[in-house]
Amino acid sequence: MILPIRISIVAALAVAAGCAGTSPRSGSSVPGKVNETGVDALYARLEADGRRYEAGLAAARDGETERARTETLAALDDLRAASALCSRTPGCERDRFDSTFDRLLRLHVDGLVDAEPIADGGSVGDAPGEPVPGPGESSPVVAALPELERSITLLKGRELAEVIAVNSTVKAAIEQWLTQYRPNLVAAYVNYQYMRYRMWPEYHKAGLPEAVLFGIMAKESGGKVHAVSRSGASGPLQFMYATGLRFGMTTVDGFDQRFDPGLSARANAAYINEQLAALNNNLELVLAAYNGGEGRMRRLAGGSPSASFWDPKLYATLPVETRDYVPMVLAAAWLFLHPDRYNLEFPRIDGRPGEIVLKHPASINELTVCLGQSGGAPEGWFRTLRNLNPRFDPQQRQPPGTRLEVPVQLEAVYAASCETGPWRTLAGELRDAAVPARAVAAAARETARATARTQQRNYTVRKGDTLAAIARRTGCGTPGDIARANGIRPPHYAIRAGQTLQLPGCSSR
Known part of the structure; x- marks a missing residue:
């Protein structure tokens, strides 16, 4: 019987931990005249250590446990030393090391399990240089799920922690989300939680991790269902019209189905699975295809099982937008899973679905006024009502008997504040107050026509x-x-x- 061992993600990426966050996103780690001899020697060590690591994995499969442990750990130790030296050597590109780490992590090592911690103090599943989570630390969404539902963290049977390489570029994106884009990230999380019952089941049925869905949505639209880009990409996941048609979204009775959160999540899941099959289950390449076009990515990497988004030769050929897009999505997904590691707190949201049936004619605008901030919405309910009812014009009154999707806590608030009472009266008065403006415009048009007639x-x-x-x-x-x-x-x-x-x-x- 083969004695099981494990090469954890932190072992493979520990090489980067010593100098993570000190190097730029790409190019030389240290300014100055290029040390060609030193750089060539480091690159030779990088290649040799990669081969040695792979040989160790092969030995593990053959049951040579001691040799496997010796070879893999020796390779990782030398990679650590070489990476640290690269960060101090003018002309040495740290991205080459990131690319090698990424490639090694993608080697499927089925059945290799090790309970022993790595020498640097990391544990199975930790990311390099990241704080070790405390007891119970997790995303609020993950914590709320029963154990059998935690496919939230899996991509094709692998933990996202083993798929997402938290290298210097992704760390830079994490910093962006935690600084100037923190309000955007939190708003995207709130928007998503109210739409989750519509979107997450589509990803779950497709066997895809929820964190990826959130990462894409946070970067694409921030959870605003009616978002439209300058290029015409529309909806919470920003589909172009032709791509939407390809995945079953069309226009029905004047409504563009790209704005439907459930249908867009279904189409997105189908697209991601299609591209995973074409791009060797490489998440970064699939995200690059989503942003920059699958044709380009298939030409660049589709025929190479070892292709890596971080490989400088591939990375340099991509548009700047795509180079930024991929790490931003990965960073948002990572923060979705590990907020407590980054002093990030997502609000607790009761996203259970509910429904109201209008007792009187009302528009979404009027409902937003009479609902106020009741039920835990400091910024009001306009965005949520729009997202859950994308077919309705927010200014258009809907007739009695119309059913609207709402968070469950608004059922009681509607009955108390919008069926009768002063807030319903106020909402109606404010709507009517806008009528004179519309009437003035209509009167001006009629006056112009009358003048023309006379x-x-x-x-x-x-x-x-x-x-x-x-x-x-x-x-x-x-x-x-x-x-x-x-x-x-x-x-x-x-x-x-x-x-x-x-x-x-x-x-x-």
């Missing part, structure tokens, strides 16, 4: 003309209008050639 233009009578013929030819009023405007008397309504008539009901031309 404006007159001259017409010179030609031989054979009659008032009826003139009215018909010019479209300016009736024969009676022309007669009255020019003092022409019945019963003969006599006119003569060369006579100038004023034609009412015509704009000047």
